[in-house]
Amino acid sequence: MGDILKDLVDPAELVAIKVGGESAQFKLDRTVTVGRKRHFVRKNQPQISLNDPLIAFVQGKLAHYLGEWHYQNLTILNRTSVNGNPLQKGEDHLLKNGDIIRIQRGSEQMIFIFLLRFAGELAWKKLPLRTEQAVYHIYSHVRRDLPISEEETPDKPADHHALIRYIYGHWQVEDVQTERGVYVNQRRVDGTMVLAPNDVINIGDTVFYFAGDYLAYNHTTFREHDLQIHIDHRSVGSFLKRRLLLKDIRLSIEPGSMVLILGGSGAGKTTFINAITGYEKARAEIRQGDRDVYEDYSRMKYEIGMVPQQALLRGDDTVYMTLTNAAQMRLPAGTSSAERRQRVDEVLALFGLTPVKDELVDKLSGGQRKRLSISVEFVSDPSFFVLDEPDSGLDGVMARDLMEQLRKIANQQKIVMVITHTPDRVIDLFDKVIVLAKNSQHTGQLAFYGSIPEARQFFGRDTMEDIVLAINAKEEGGEGLADHYIEAFREYRKTSEGQEAVQVAKKKRVKGSTDADEIAHTRRPAQVKIYLGKLFRLFIHEHDWVLLPLSAIISLMVAFVTGKSLFSNMERLQAGAFALVCVCIWNGFFNSIQVVCRERAIIKREHRAGLHISAYIMAHMIYQAVICLLQVIISVAIYEWYGIRFPDTSLVTGNFLMDFGLTLWIITYASDLVALMVSCIVKTTTSAMTVMPFLLIVQLVFAGIIFPFNGGVAEVVENLTISHWGTVAICAIGDYNSLPSHALFASIYQFRSIPEVQEIVDYIQSSDLRMKMDVLCAQQMQKPLYAGTLLNILKSWGVILLIGLVCIVIGTISLEFIDRDKR
Structure with a gap:
């Protein structure tokens, strides 16, 4: 019977803290007695034995009855209380999570903290309290396996956050509008409460012991979701010569942490964040819980919010539509329109962007653009954020406001990692700091990882800027102590008391379905629809329709030059066909030569967030097909209006204008796809516009009209040009022969x-x-090439479309490697 009851007991935990001494943890999975260790008696030893004269040989008993834990006092040799309420000998008390049992005799004191769930043998950590810092943020995480209180709902998780302030000569704790509350000695804090030595603070599932000059705390929740970083090295270069950028970086970051990434120029900060986010893979193991960022990147990329230094946003879109498109792309596929709108509205409100939601991105201030850039990543609720100099270009007030927004994100059980060159103005918002230093071989290494007070103590510097000066090379205006601190920190991690061991868990990957496996994100067809909507919205509202009047003007010029007798004789038809083809090629090239390369950095960001390149290209193909169709309709209408006399016969559709228009559309569209390929390959609009004249010259020279070719390489090139086959198609439908x-x-x-x-x-x-x-x-x-037969017309159309399709496949494959672009 006892074994059966034992199996039904959920393991709890008892933490014993000796005032002025160390702590010990005990797993509770059955009824146990608590007492002093008997040195000369082996029998009847208490299950929890403490070598302390304050404790009686039989101090008390912890028992589990009908699903609840109880503590019974069994002695009168000292004073026992639970949450400040005295407990007489023989009296029993029902325990709740976080209850505090105090054993006192005179000035001596032992504290027992009862935790409802056993979290493993995790070392308690100490946070030194410096009066000159004045403010400390402390927080916890909601543990999902604990019962939810009546006032808290599953869809409304609490925000566990408090401040420890030094004011008027006392430390006090302040509740920062949490829903589940902040408790001192199990009494809820109403606003603020002055702390006394040996007070115990509960925030959510984290317990803080206030010793007067330091806080001891047990960050036991969400250990399975720590971000564990183990970078062996990251190098670049060729096979013969490689340059080592980073090496030997091992650390673990807990959810709810806001971490500063500090280091001088060239220390590898950006390389480090690119490595941990999987954007530039290193020889490393980066894990969050049981998931490997590199191996599970197709799923993990939705858990990563990477905010680059530049606000990579489309300036001709509104704030609301920018966030809406981000939500469409990043939220799970099953998310309804109403849920997406609600999420967008929540993010707008959180970052103070609601008043400007209808403004164009180009019209926003620098701070608003920064907040919008963060919002784009936050809309999908990723588990950790990495930000590269988010406060660059902002004044002190705006930078502070932005960093406070990031603090709020961290308080929602997120990991927030920030690179900033002006950390001291917001240092109170950070929990920990990663210091990267460039060693004498110019390789970035870890020089420190820990809390801000620990960093000050380790480096003997009061400010973060002074720490950077200490590790910077002498030729860079620093003290040149990088190698010293790298080695010192290696020893510091081994010997420093109270430090959590920094190591990467070598867990086996869990097989079978997980929550991440079950979440389906936006698939290709849905992404095509999203981008089509964006493109057509820009066409209507942002004057992208100006291409159409330009096409009309060029068509009118061609009609004037070719005259009304375009189809009257061989010479006019061939020359006119060549002119028409040139107009189509010009329109196609001009339509799309810059559309991809002008937003290449944005595409790279969106690709990392789940954009399928094939979906992006398909959206452009559909959009450009419509644009080309409108251009052809306008051109044919102008030719008809001008009075060009068209033949009456038709070999394909039964209507010559339909055959003629379809031919012009195929030529224009294929040219558009060629230009789209170029835009996928080149990286700047300048390069694209440099390539465009060359492509036009090739089409003119190798059309076979100005310079006829009879064999050789030139004829091979001629057969690969749209201009050649376009002229053939127009001459064939005009029955040239x-x-x-x-x-x-x-x-x-x-x-x-x-x-x-x-x-x-x-x-x-x-x-x-x-x-x-x-x-x-x-x-x-x-x-024979211009034979007016159905087979010849279809052949020329097919070759033209094949050229365009081959080009777009090449362009798509090229764009798939966009993540390799240099920063």
């Missing part, structure tokens, strides 16, 4: 200034010889 040719008569006519030749010209024009000459000349000028 059935038209007359004026070539022979034109060659005679150009010499009409000679009297004898003028007589011949007059004779030809006054008889039916002119017609016979045109027919005979046409028979000689016929080209």
Whole structure:
């Protein structure tokens, strides 16, 4: 029967703290007695034996009855109280999580803290309290396996946060609007409460013991979600010569921590954050709980919020639509529209962006753009944030306001890591600091990791800026002590008392489904829809439609040059076809030559957050197909309005204008895809506009109209150009081989200034010889390439589209490697 009851007992924990001494932890999974250790008696030893004369040999008993833990006092040799209430001998007390049992005799005191869940043998940590700092943030995390109180709901987690302030010669604790409350000796704090030595503070599931000049605390919650970092090295370079950027960095960061990343120029700060977020992989193991960031990157990237130094946002979009698109991309696929809108509104309110939600991003101030950039990452509620100089370019007030927003994020059980070059103005908001130093071989290494007070004590410096000066090289204006502190910290971690061991857990990956496995994020079709909506919104509201009037002007110029008799003879048709093809190619190139490269940095950020490159390209392909169609419709309408006389016959659709328009659209669209490929490959708009004239020249020269080619490499290139096959398609639908040719008569006519030749010209024009000459000349000028057959038309269309599709595949593959772009 006892074994059965034992199996039903959830292990609890009893923490014993000797005032002025060390702490001990005991696992409770059955009824146990508490007492003083008997040195010469082996039998009847208490299960919890303490070698302290304050404790009676039989002090008390902890028992589990019907799902509840009880403590019974069994002695009169000292004074026992629970949460300040005296407990007489034989009296029993029902225990709750965080209850404090005090054993006192005179000035001696032993404190027992009861915890409802056993969290393992975790070392308690000490936080020295410096009166000159004046303010400390302390916090906890809601542990999901504990019962939820009546006033707290599962969808409304508490924000456990308190301040420890030194004021008027006393330390006091202040509740920062938590829902579950801050308790001192199990009495809820109403506003503020002055602390006395040996007080016990409970915030959520974290217990703080106030010793007067330091806090001891047990960060026991969410240990399985620590960010564990083990970087062996990160290097760059070629096979023959490599440069080591980082090496030997091992640390663990708990949820709810706001961590400062400190270091001089070239110490590897940006390399470090790129390595831990999986953006630039190192030889490392980066884990959060049982998930490996590198191996599970397809899922873990949704848990990472990376905010770059530059606010990589589309300036021609509104604040609200920027966040809406981010929510569409990053929230789970099953999220409803109402839930997305609610999340967007919550994030807007949290970061103070509601008043400017309808403003264009380009119209925002520097601070607002920074907050919007953070909001884009926060909308998906990732588990840890990394920010590269978020306060750069901001004044002190704006920087403070931004950092306080980050503190609020950390208080929601997130890990927030920040690089900043002005840390001292906001140092009170940080929990810990990572100091990276560049050793004598110019490799970044860990010079310190711990709390802010511990960093000051370790380096013997009062400010973070002084710490940076200490580790900077002498030629950089520093003291050149990097190697010294790197080695000192290596020893410090081994020997310093009260420090948590910094190591990476070598856990095996858990097989089977997890919550992360079950969450389906936005798939390709949904992403195509999202980006299509963005592109068409910009087309309507941001004047991207200006391309259409430009196409109309160019089409009117071509109509004027080719004249109304475009389809009257071979020469006019071939020349006119070439002119029409040039217009289509120009329109296609101009449409998309810059669309990708101008926002390449934004695409890189979004790709890291889950954007499928194929979905992004497909959205552009659909959008550009519509733009090309509108351009062709306008062009055909202008040609019709101008009075160009079109043939009546049609080999494909039964309507010549339909055949003609479809041909122009295929040429324009294929050219658009070629330009889209270029925009995917090049990295800047300057490079794109440099390549564009070269592409146009290739299309002009190798069309086979200006310079006919007969074999060789030139003919191979000719068969790979859109201009060549576009001319073939237009000549085929215009039935080139059935038209007359004026070539022979034109060659005679150009010499009409000679009297004898003028007589011949007059004779030809006054008889039916002119017609016979045109027919005979046409028979000689016929080209099988321009045959007006259905098969020939479809062949030319197919080749043109194939060229475009091959190019877009190349462009898509190229863009898939966008994460390799240099920072």
